[in-house]
Amino acid sequence: MSEKSFKALYVTENPDGTFSREVTTRNINNLPNHEVLIDVKYSSLNYKDALSATGNKGVTRKFPHTPGIDAAGVVREDKSGKFKAGDEVIVTGYDLGMNTSGGLAENVRVPAEWIVPKPANLSLKESMIIGTAGFTAAQALYKMEAFGQKPENGQILVTGASGGVGSMATAILSKAGYNVIASTGKQAKADYLKSLGASEIVDRAYVNDDSPKALLKPRWAGAIDNVGGNTLVTAHKACHKEGNITSIGIVDSPAFTATVFPFILNGINLIGVDSAHYPMERRKAIWNNLADKWKPGQLKHMHTVVSLQEVSGYIEPILKGETYGRIVVEL
Numbered sequence: 001m002s003e004k005s006f007k008a009l010y011v012t013e014n015p016d017g018t019f020s021r022e023v024t025t026r027n028i029n030n031l032p033n034h035e036v037l038i039d040v041k042y043s044s045l046n047y048k049d050a051l052s053a054t055g056n057k058g059v060t061r062k063f064p065h066t067p068g069i070d071a072a073g074v075v076r077e078d079k080s081g082k083f084k085a086g087d088e089v090i091v092t093g094y095d096l097g098m099n100t101s102g103g104l105a106e107n108v109r110v111p112a113e114w115i116v117p118k119p120a121n122l123s124l125k126e127s128m129i130i131g132t133a134g135f136t137a138a139q140a141l142y143k144m145e146a147f148g149q150k151p152e153n154g155q156i157l158v159t160g161a162s163g164g165v166g167s168m169a170t171a172i173l174s175k176a177g178y179n180v181i182a183s184t185g186k187q188a189k190a191d192y193l194k195s196l197g198a199s200e201i202v203d204r205a206y207v208n209d210d211s212p213k214a215l216l217k218p219r220w221a222g223a224i225d226n227v228g229g230n231t232l233v234t235a236h237k238a239c240h241k242e243g244n245i246t247s248i249g250i251v252d253s254p255a256f257t258a259t260v261f262p263f264i265l266n267g268i269n270l271i272g273v274d275s276a277h278y279p280m281e282r283r284k285a286i287w288n289n290l291a292d293k294w295k296p297g298q299l300k301h302m303h304t305v306v307s308l309q310e311v312s313g314y315i316e317p318i319l320k321g322e323t324y325g326r327i328v329v330e331l
């Protein structure tokens with residue numbers, strides 16, 4: 001292959017409105033005209049990538065397209081002069097993999113301002129085991145602590161715990177000294193969740209209260225929620241006074257039909273987490289935490305490595321919530 005050609009997952013829209021995907025050879029001249037060309041070494045597969053790969057127009061408006069919201073690799077050239085050839089870098093979020101050709105490819109070209117220099121204590125592979133999932137979970141903890149969350153305040157609930165964000169949240173919270181209640185639909189993954197540091201495993205039905213009560217007996221001091229819908233409502237109804245609930249995901253539902261009583265009677269905070277557009281200075285601070293005091297010791301045991309050719313086979317399972325841990329793509 002020439003220096004200009006690269007392999008990429010390519011999703012196309014068919015005339016009948018269906019979508020096809022295949023690994024194909026593309027040319028770097030067809031990448032967007034941004035400053036920094038990166039040779040991608042590792043990427044990862046996230047729920048959002050599965051949406052893009054199946055033609056979800058809320059994530060990706062125009063096809064053909066290469067998904068992949070995460071990329072870690074080596075700078076080949078930088079027109080901005082900020083990075084030099086050979087620098088090891090991480091890109092997560094912004095528009096990567098949404099409407100900008102993404103990390104499920106051997107090359108990406110992105111603006112210099114999207115790039116985080118890889119912290120010394122992380123390998124490129126470790127940075128993609130963490131990926132958007134770990135960065136998002138860590139951002140949730142960072143924001144909760146800004147509102148006074150401390151391990152001694154009590155247990156933290158993690159929902160969708162066996163998934164990518166859930167696994168990373170469980171491992172990061174436990175590394176940071178928190179006692180974690182992991183809510184999962186996969187009882188067979190209880191041992192896996194315990195190995196990440198969860199002290200209690202509950203079935204996801206436990207966090208799906210259907211009573212008309214506005215407040216429930218307090219069960220946790222905070223939560224990292226990946227599920228949305230009635231799970232998020234239950235998390236906020238059953239939170240201790242002054243606790244913090246972070247809203248990350250919508251794998252069940254984007255709806256939030258609730259009362260304000262937990263806010264005005266218990267003083268809880270509902271905190272939004274947007275990993276894509278988080279400001280760069282705080283983004284670097286979080287990556288530095290992930291390379292140091294929040295770096296989970298279990299990274300080796302919480303991922304599966306796949307090739308670009310194998311990615312397609314994981315798209316439907318991730319959409320059905322059947323995968324667990326992180327899926328790392330080796331380019």
Ligand SMILES: NC(=O)c1ccc[n+]([C@@H]2O[C@H](COP(=O)([O-])OP(=O)(O)OC[C@H]3O[C@@H](n4cnc5c(N)ncnc54)[C@H](OP(=O)(O)O)[C@@H]3O)[C@@H](O)[C@H]2O)c1
Pocket residue numbers: 045046047048132133136159160161162163164165166183184185186204226227247248249250251252273274275276318319320321322323324325
């Ligand atoms: N806000 C942000 O910046 C941001 C960043 C990253 C991800 N996200 C969002 O966070 C969510 C999780 O992403 P991910 O990459 O971790 O996905 P994932 O790996 O597919 O994990 C999702 C997990 O949720 C649980 N689940 C699936 N369907 C469910 C349902 N109907 N009801 C209850 N639980 C269900 C499953 O875990 P169990 O079997 O253990 O319950 C599943 O493994 C997605 O909605 C994603 O778009 C948001």
